[in-house]
Amino acid sequence: MTDVASSAQPLLDIRGLSVGYTDRAGRVREVLRDVDLCVHAGQTLGLVGESGSGKSTLALAAMAYLKPGLRRTAGSVRFQGQDLFELPEAALQRLRGGVVGLVPQNAGQALTPTSRVGAQIEESLRLHTALGVDARRARALELLEQVRLPQPALLARRYPHELSGGQQQRVAIAMALAGGPRLLLLDEPTTGLDVTTQAHVLDLLRELHRSTGTTMVYVSHDLGAIARVCDRVSVMYAGELVLEGPARGVLRQPAHPYPRGLLASIPRLSAARLPASLPGRPPAPGEAGAGCAFAPRCGLVQPRCATERPVLRDVPGAMRARCHYAERAHGLDAPALSTPPREPAGLTDALLELRDLGVSYARRGWIDQLAGRPPAGPMTVDGVDLTLARGQVLALVGESGSGKSTVLKAVAGLLAPARGTMRLTAPVDVEGDLTGASNGDATTARRGDAGPQAVTLAPDVTRRARDVLRRIQLVFQNPDDSLNPRHTVATALAQPLQLYFGLSGVALRERSIEWLERVRLGAHYLDRLPGQMSGGEKQRVAIARAFAAEPDLVLCDEVTSALDVSVQAAVLDLLETLRRERGTAYLVVSHDLAVVRALADRVAVLYQGRLCEVGPAADVYARPSHPYTEVLLGAVLEPDPDHVPRLLAQDVVEAGPPARGCAFQRRCPKRLGPVCDEQVPPWRAVDVAGRHRVRCHLHLAV
Amino acid sequence: MTTPARPAGHWGQVLRDLVARPSGAVGLALVLLHLALAASSPWLATHDYKAVSPTLMLLPPGAEHWFGTDHLGRDVYTRTLLGGREALLVTLVATPVAVLWGGLLGVYLGLVGGRLDDVLMRVVDALLSLPWILKMLLLIVTFGTGLAVLVPTLAFFYGVPVIRIARAAAHNVVARDFVLAARARGHGRLAVIRRELLPNVLDALMVEGAMRWSWMLLAFSSLSFLGFGVSPPTPDWGLMVADARSYLPIAPWAGLFPIVALSSLIIGINLTADALAKAVGVDRAQKAPI
Numbered sequence: 006m007t008d009v010a011s012s013a014q015p016l017l018d019i020r021g022l023s024v025g026y027t028d029r030a031g032r033v034r035e036v037l038r039d040v041d042l043c044v045h046a047g048q049t050l051g052l053v054g055e056s057g058s059g060k061s062t063l064a065l066a067a068m069a070y071l072k073p074g075l076r077r078t079a080g081s082v083r084f085q086g087q088d089l090f091e092l093p094e095a096a097l098q099r100l101r102g103g104v105v106g107l108v109p110q111n112a113g114q115a116l117t118p119t120s121r122v123g124a125q126i127e128e129s130l131r132l133h134t135a136l137g138v139d140a141r142r143a144r145a146l147e148l149l150e151q152v153r154l155p156q157p158a159l160l161a162r163r164y165p166h167e168l169s170g171g172q173q174q175r176v177a178i179a180m181a182l183a184g185g186p187r188l189l190l191l192d193e194p195t196t197g198l199d200v201t202t203q204a205h206v207l208d209l210l211r212e213l214h215r216s217t218g219t220t221m222v223y224v225s226h227d228l229g230a231i232a233r234v235c236d237r238v239s240v241m242y243a244g245e246l247v248l249e250g251p252a253r254g255v256l257r258q259p260a261h262p263y264p265r266g267l268l269a270s271i272p273r274l275s276a277a278r279l280p281a282s283l284p285g286r287p288p289a290p291g292e293a294g295a296g297c298a299f300a301p302r303c304g305l306v307q308p309r310c311a312t313e314r315p316v317l318r319d320v321p322g323a324m325r326a327r328c329h330y331a332e333r334a335h336g337l338d339a340p341a342l343s344t345p346p347r348e349p350a351g352l353t354d355a356l357l358e359l360r361d362l363g364v365s366y367a368r369r370g371w372i373d374q375l376a377g378r379p380p381a382g383p384m385t386v387d388g389v390d391l392t393l394a395r396g397q398v399l400a401l402v403g404e405s406g407s408g409k410s411t412v413l414k415a416v417a418g419l420l421a422p423a424r425g426t427m428r429l430t431a432p433v434d435v436e437g438d439l440t441g442a443s444n445g446d447a448t449t450a451r452r453g454d455a456g457p458q459a460v461t462l463a464p465d466v467t468r469r470a471r472d473v474l475r476r477i478q479l480v481f482q483n484p485d486d487s488l489n490p491r492h493t494v495a496t497a498l499a500q501p502l503q504l505y506f507g508l509s510g511v512a513l514r515e516r517s518i519e520w521l522e523r524v525r526l527g528a529h530y531l532d533r534l535p536g537q538m539s540g541g542e543k544q545r546v547a548i549a550r551a552f553a554a555e556p557d558l559v560l561c562d563e564v565t566s567a568l569d570v571s572v573q574a575a576v577l578d579l580l581e582t583l584r585r586e587r588g589t590a591y592l593v594v595s596h597d598l599a600v601v602r603a604l605a606d607r608v609a610v611l612y613q614g615r616l617c618e619v620g621p622a623a624d625v626y627a628r629p630s631h632p633y634t635e636v637l638l639g640a641v642l643e644p645d646p647d648h649v650p651r652l653l654a655q656d657v658v659e660a661g662p663p664a665r666g667c668a669f670q671r672r673c674p675k676r677l678g679p680v681c682d683e684q685v686p687p688w689r690a691v692d693v694a695g696r697h698r699v700r701c702h703l704h705l706a707v
Numbered sequence: 708m709t710t711p712a713r714p715a716g717h718w719g720q721v722l723r724d725l726v727a728r729p730s731g732a733v734g735l736a737l738v739l740l741h742l743a744l745a746a747s748s749p750w751l752a753t754h755d756y757k758a759v760s761p762t763l764m765l766l767p768p769g770a771e772h773w774f775g776t777d778h779l780g781r782d783v784y785t786r787t788l789l790g791g792r793e794a795l796l797v798t799l800v801a802t803p804v805a806v807l808w809g810g811l812l813g814v815y816l817g818l819v820g821g822r823l824d825d826v827l828m829r830v831v832d833a834l835l836s837l838p839w840i841l842k843m844l845l846l847i848v849t850f851g852t853g854l855a856v857l858v859p860t861l862a863f864f865y866g867v868p869v870i871r872i873a874r875a876a877a878h879n880v881v882a883r884d885f886v887l888a889a890r891a892r893g894h895g896r897l898a899v900i901r902r903e904l905l906p907n908v909l910d911a912l913m914v915e916g917a918m919r920w921s922w923m924l925l926a927f928s929s930l931s932f933l934g935f936g937v938s939p940p941t942p943d944w945g946l947m948v949a950d951a952r953s954y955l956p957i958a959p960w961a962g963l964f965p966i967v968a969l970s971s972l973i974i975g976i977n978l979t980a981d982a983l984a985k986a987v988g989v990d991r992a993q994k995a996p997i
Binding site for chain 1: 890
C-alpha cells in the first residue's frame with residue numbers, strides 16, 4: 006500500500022451495516038439499517054439521536070462489539086483497512102482498550118469498586134503496552150495529570166467511590182487513553198453530570214483532541230455537548246443515518262426535517278418560551294414501513310415518502326441527507342416551529358410560604374436523643390425562605406446535592422424538617438377539613454376572616470388533613486419509577502379519584518378517561534401496564550394522576566430530565582397548558598437551566614442547601630447577581646458550535662456545607678476574603694422593587 | 708408498539724413462561740402427578756395397607772406384590788402410594804400459612820422500619836441460628852405429636868425465614884417513587900402495603916413459598932423417620948424408610964420405593980421453583996442464603 010492510499014483511507018469505515026435481533030416470533034428486527042459511516046484520522050464525529058435510535062449500538066459496533074442477542078445481518082466494519090468482524094477474538098481483545106478506546110456513559114459503574122483507580126489504569130497499561138512496572142506507575146500518573154485531575158499521586162490511591170462523578174469520568178477517560186488509542190469512542194460521557202462538571206469535561210476533551218489529535222466518535226443525545234467537541238455530526242433516526250455533515254451546517258441549517266424538529270425542541274437560555282415539540286414517536290425496531298421512517302412525524306411529508314425509502318444523498322451545504330425533499334427542509338424555519346413567549350403568571354396572593362426551613366439528614370445517637378441535643382454539624386438545608394403565589398411557577402435550581410429535592414420532600418411531608426414553618430393558603434370554604442378538627446397541628450391563621458386562610462403544614466404527611474394532601478401533589482423524575490409496574494393506568498388514576506372524591510364505577514371511569522384525554526392520551530390506555538408505555542407516556546400518566554386530585558400546587562422533581570428532548574418539549578407544553586387552564590402553581594426542581602427558563606416565573610438558586618439568589622426568572626437570567634448563579638449560567642451549553650461556555654469556578658464537589666460563613670465560599674470566583682468565611686451574607690435587594698434578592702457580601706461591599 | 712393493547716394477565720404469562728421451560732414442564736408434571744396420585748390412591752391401592760402377614764415377609768417385587776413386601780409382610784406398593792398423603796396434607800396447609808404470616812409481617816417491617824423492625828429482626832436472627840430439628844423437637848416433645856401440633860409448628864418455624872425475604876423484597880420497593888407518591892397522597896399504611904407493596908413482592912413470595920414447601924416436606928419426612936411424625940400403622944415415606952432401614956441389605960425394595968417417591972416429589976417442586984424464579988425474574992442465586 007502506498008503512502009497516498011493509506012492517508013486517504015479512512016480510519017474507520019462502516020459500510021452497509023445492519024444489526025438486528027430475532028424476536029419471539031422468529032422475525033428479525035433491525036436496530037441498525039444499512040449504515041454507512043466514515044471517520045478519517047483526526048476527526049471528531051458526533052453521533053446524535055434519541056433513545057433507541059441505535060447510536061450506541063453503532064458506536065460499539067465500531068469495535069466489533071454487539072450486545073448479547075444482537076447480530077450483524079449485513080455490511081462490514083473496517084478499522085485501518087481491517088474487517089473487524091473477520092478478526093479472531095484474541096485480536097479483537099487486543100484492539101479494544103488498545104487502539105480503540107471506550108469511555109462509557111456511567112464511569113461510576115464502569116470502574117471496579119474494589120480496586121484503586123491508579124491500579125486500574127496500570128492494569129490497562131499492562132494489557133496494552135510493553136511498559137515495565139515502574140514505567141506503568143509513572144505513566145498512570147501522567148495520564149491522570151493529562152485528564153487534569155489535581156494531585157494525581159494522591160488520587161491514584163483512591164477507590165472509585167471516593168471520587169466525584171466528574172472525577173470518575175476523568176479516570177475513565179484516562180483509562181481509555183492508556184492503550185494509546187487511535188480512535189476514542191465516547192458513549193454519552195457527560196450525561197448525568199452537573200452542568201458545571203459537564204462543561205469542564207467537554208473542555209478537557211477538546212483540549213485532548215487539540216494536543217493529541219486522537220480521532221473521536223462522540224455519542225450523545227445532547228446537541229449542546231456535540232456542538233462543543235465535534236467537527237462533524239451524524240444524526241441517527243430509527244436505526245438509520247438520516248443526516249451527515251460538518252457540525253456547523255448540521256446544527257445551523259440541517260438539511261433534514263428531523264434534526265430541524267430536534268433543534269426546535271431544545272429549550273434555550275436566551276428565550277423564555279416553550280420549545281416546539283415533535284409530535285409522535287420513532288418506530289420500534291422492525292416497525293418502520295416501506296417508506297421513510299420519519300414520514301409519520303414529518304412536516305414536509307408527501308405521498309411518495311410513505312412508499313419509497315429515501316437514500317442517503319449529497320445535498321447543498323456539504324451534507325448527505327436521507328430525505329426526498331431535503332432541499333425544502335430550510336423552509337421549516339425555526340421561528341415558525343417555536344411557540345410564542347409565555348406570559349408570566351400575574352397573580353400575587355401567596356399559596357405556599359416557607360419560612361426558615363431547615364432539614365437535616367444527620368441521625369442522632371440515642372444518648373443525644375435522651376439528652377435532647379440537636380444533631381451535630383450544619384444542616385443539609387438551612388434558612389430557606391420562599392413564597393409561591395397561586396398559579397405561579399417557582400423553580401429551585403442548583404447542582405446535584407444542592408438540596409433541591411430535599412426541600413420538595415419536606416413540602417410533600419415525606420421528610421420532616423428540623424426547623425421552620427410551611428404554610429399553605431387555602432380557600433375559606435373548606436375550613437372544617439383544613440383544621441383537621443381532631444388534632445391541633447393545623448392551626449388557622451386568620452380564623453373568622455373572609456377570604457383564604459393559611460394552614461400550617463404538619464411536618465409528617467400522616468398528620469395532614471386529607472384536603473390539604475389533595476392540594477399538594479407530586480410528579481417524579483423517573484417515569485419507570487413513578488408508576489407501580491403492577492398497576493394498569495386505570496388503577497393508577499383511580500387512586501386519587503377514589504381517595505379524594507370517592508368516585509367509583511362509571512363516574513370513576515369517565516373521569517379517568519377525561520384526564521387521559523387532557524394529557525393527550527386516550528381511553529385505550531386505561532388497560533395498559535407501565536411496561537407497555539414509553540417514557541413520555543408514563544410521565545403523562547403520572548401527571549394525569551397528580552392533576553386528577555385537582556391540586557393547587559404540584560411539586561415537579563426533574564420531571565423531564567429522563568426524557569428525550571422532543572418528548573420533553575411535549576411534556577413542558579402539557580404542564581404549561583394545565584397551569585394556564587387550572588391555575589395550578591408549580592414548585593419545580595431542575596438542574597437544567599434552559600428548561601427552567603422555559604417554564605418558570607421565579608427562580609431560586611440553591612447551593613449546599615442555602616439560598617443564594619431569588620427573583621423573577623427574567624431578571625435572574627438577565628442579571629445574575631450571585632457568583633454561583635453566574636457560574637451555573639455560564640456553564641450552560643447551546644447547540645451552536647460557536648457558543649463557548651464560561652468556566653468560572655472549579656468543578657469541585659463539596660461533601661457538605663461549611664460550618665460558618667457563605668455556603669459558596671470554597672468555590673467562589675469572586676471571593677472577597679475572611680468575611681466570606683466568617684459571616685453568612687444577609688439578603689440584599691438587587692432591583693428597586695425588591696423582588697430580585699441576592700445573598701452575597703459582594704453586593705454589600707459595592 | 709409491539710405489545711398488544713390488552714395485556715395478558717401477569718400470572719397467565721408467568722405460567723406460560725414456566726411451562727415453556729424444560730425444567731418447569733418436568734417439575735410441574737411431577738408435582739401434578741404426585742398430587743393426582745395422592746388424591747386417587749385409595750382407589751389405586753391393591754392391598755390393605757395395614758394387613759400384616761408373617762408368611763409374606765420381605766418378598767421381592769413380583770406379580771402379586773409389585774413393589775414387594777416389608778418386614779411385616781405389608782404390600783410396599785400400596786403403602787408407597789398412600790405414604791405421601793399425610794405429608795402433602797400437612798405441608799399444603801402449613802406452607803400457605805407460613806408464607807402468609809411471614810410475608811405480611813416482613814412487608815410490614817420493610818415499610819415501617821424503625822425500632823420494631825430492629826427488635827423483631829434480631830428475634831428472627833436468633834430463631835434462625837438454632838438448628839431447625841432442635842426447635843421443632845422441643846415443641847413436639849412438649850406438646851405431643853399429631854396434626855394439631857405439627858401443622859402450627861411447621862407453619863411457625865417455616866414462616867420465620869419468609870419474614871426476611873419479604874422484608875428485603877419490600878425494601879426494594881419502599882424507596883421507589885410510586886410508593887412515595889402514594890404516601891404523599893395520604894393513603895394509609897395498609898392501603899400502601901396492599902396496593903403498592905404486595906403486588907411487587909408477590910413474585911418473590913411465590914418462589915419462596917415453593918422452596919419452603921419442599922423443605923417442609925423433607926422436614927416432615929425427617930420427623931416421621933425419627934418417630935415424631937405420623938404414627939404407625941399409617942403409611943408414610945419417612946416412617947417406611949425408618950422401618951426398612953435394618954433390612955436394606957436383604958430387602959432394598961422396602962426402602963427404595965418410598966425414597967424414590969419422596970425424591971421425585973422434592974425434585975419436582977425444586978424444578979418448578981427454579982423455573983418459576985426465572986419466569987418471574989427473581990433469581991434465587993442472588994438472594995442471601997438463609
